[in-house]
Amino acid sequence: MPTVPSPQTVLDRVRRDVERNALRARNGIKLVAGVDRPGVGQTPKDVVWQRGRTQLWHYRNDPETYGGVRYGPPLVIVFSLISRSYILDLTPGNSFVEQLLSAGFDVYLLDWGEPDERDAGNRLEDYVDDYIPAGIDRVRELSGADEVNLFGYCFGGDLALLYAAHHPDAPLRSLTVLATPIDFRHMGPLADVFRVGGLDVDTVLGADGNVPPGIVVQGFKTLTPTAEVTRYVTLWERLWNDEYVASYQAMTGWSDDHVPFPGAAAEETVRMLVRDNGMLTDRLVVGGDPVHLRDITVPFLTVRANRDHIVPPDATAALIDLVGSPDKHELCLDAGHMGLVVGRTAARTTVPTIIDFVRRRSDLLEPARKEA
Numbered sequence: 001m002p003t004v005p006s007p008q009t010v011l012d013r014v015r016r017d018v019e020r021n022a023l024r025a026r027n028g029i030k031l032v033a034g035v036d037r038p039g040v041g042q043t044p045k046d047v048v049w050q051r052g053r054t055q056l057w058h059y060r061n062d063p064e065t066y067g068g069v070r071y072g073p074p075l076v077i078v079f080s081l082i083s084r085s086y087i088l089d090l091t092p093g094n095s096f097v098e099q100l101l102s103a104g105f106d107v108y109l110l111d112w113g114e115p116d117e118r119d120a121g122n123r124l125e126d127y128v129d130d131y132i133p134a135g136i137d138r139v140r141e142l143s144g145a146d147e148v149n150l151f152g153y154c155f156g157g158d159l160a161l162l163y164a165a166h167h168p169d170a171p172l173r174s175l176t177v178l179a180t181p182i183d184f185r186h187m188g189p190l191a192d193v194f195r196v197g198g199l200d201v202d203t204v205l206g207a208d209g210n211v212p213p214g215i216v217v218q219g220f221k222t223l224t225p226t227a228e229v230t231r232y233v234t235l236w237e238r239l240w241n242d243e244y245v246a247s248y249q250a251m252t253g254w255s256d257d258h259v260p261f262p263g264a265a266a267e268e269t270v271r272m273l274v275r276d277n278g279m280l281t282d283r284l285v286v287g288g289d290p291v292h293l294r295d296i297t298v299p300f301l302t303v304r305a306n307r308d309h310i311v312p313p314d315a316t317a318a319l320i321d322l323v324g325s326p327d328k329h330e331l332c333l334d335a336g337h338m339g340l341v342v343g344r345t346a347a348r349t350t351v352p353t354i355i356d357f358v359r360r361r362s363d364l365l366e367p368a369r370k371e372a
Contacts, residue, residue: 041086043097045109049138053113056135058142061101070365073145073173074106075358076136078163080155081127082213082261085111088153088341096341096351103355105362106143110135110156115260120209122262124269125287128162133170140171147173149358153341154179154311158273161323164296166286174299174361175325176354179311179340182279182322186314194270201267210260280318294324301357303331303340303350310337329357 049056077097079085088109089097100107110132115122136148150172152160157180164175184191193199206212278284284291300323304316313332320330331353335345 040091041089042092043089043095043101048108048142049135051131051134053115053119054131054135055111055113056138057109057111058139059097059101059107059109061106069104070106071104071359071362072106072143072365073147073149073362074108074139074143075100075149075151076139077107077109078132078150078152078156078160079109079111080153081112081159081265082155082258084257084259085109085153087338090342094342094347096346099347099351100355103359105149105355105358108135108139108148112259115210115262117208117210119260120205120263123264124159124162124272127159127265128166129287132159132163133167136171147171149174149362150176151354152177152180154337155181158279161279161293161296162284162286162291164298165284165291165293166289168295168297172298174301174358175296176301176303176357177319178303178350178354179305179308179316179337180302180319181273181311181315182319183315183317184274184277184279186312187274188309188312191274195274201263201270205263206260208260209263211263211266213258213260279322292324293319293322296323297325298327299357299361300325300328301331301354302329303333303354305333305335305337305340307335308337308340327361 044060045057046060047055048058077085077088079088089095092098097107097109112127112131136150139148140146148171150160150164152158152175157177160175160177161180164170164172181187184195194201201211204211204215272278272284276283279293282292284293302316302319302323304311304313304319306313308316320328331350333340333345333349335350339345340350
């Protein structure tokens with residue numbers, strides 16, 4: 001026979017539900033009003049180089065804050081062209097950058113800013129042969145290091161791969177990419193409308209000559225048409241939880257917060273990466289030169305997720321076999337796109353694995369000391 005709950009147990013449940021409904025109402029009003037939004041991208045940093053809208057950020061690494069162990073050379077992050085980089089520094093305690101600093105790395109990030117009409121003519125080669133090399137040169141100048149560890153996030157990983165392949169003598173100690181699409185046949189409706197649907201990039205360009213961010217956002221939403229409903233159901237169930245609501249605001253805010261995709265780079269991406277599937281078919285050209293992923297020979301790590309609806313696992317699976325590095329590794333996690341860099345999976349598995357990979361190919365430096 002089923003156990004009958006005691007009157008006290010029933011009363012406790014009623015009180016809990018009443019309290020949670022009150023908290024749901026409070027947090028719901030805050031969400032609608034847009035108040036008490038969590039601060040994002042709060043790790044202190046300095047702009048140490050700029051060209052156009054592109055900036056190189058150097059995150060402050062106070063030895064008294066992050067402990068005494070230091071590793072070199074510096075770690076340089078190349079971010080995606082179509083979204084905001086604060087996903088890697090989401091909130092205090094849930095920050096990929098913060099964990100890298102705590103592990104003893106000197107961290108820099110190339111942020112592309114918000115492109116406007118002045119960037120509409122930017123091609124992939126402008127990023128691969130100009131911005132990335134110039135940013136790395138600045139890092140080497142500031143740090144005194146001969147090399148850097150390079151990390152590419154999502155489409156920033158594609159840029160990092162093209163850079164490393166086109167510059168096989170680049171000053172790289174290692175290369176890590178995360179959630180980086182390679183086989184664009186598996187990128188879903190967003191790629192299919194250009195690949196088999198015959199849509200041309202110039203038909204979706206805005207007045208500034210760039211692909212508007214709204215086009216990108218709507219394209220990603222078509223990948224999981226029921227996700228919006230599921231998201232709100234889960235939110236209602238946990239709306240009483242302040243910590244969950246703050247995390248929800250930060251992550252969903254980022255997922256809807258994109259930047260324009262420079263028109264020329266978008267056209268080249270569709271032609272070379274989507275229609276020609278150049279990464280997989282070895283039909284890559286940068287600056288007029290044939291580029292081959294097999295020419296990448298530095299220590300290499302690719303990290304991907306098997307529940308990623310933005311960059312599906314089939315779109316990332318082939319990369320490990322295409323890169324020529326004798327020292328190459330793959331990490332495939334049971335996670336979604338954002339779960340690779342924020343949340344528990346990131347903190348427990350993704351980031352520690354990346355840290356271990358880069359540490360093993362770095363130098364242990366003398367502990368930094370503040371001058372009196």
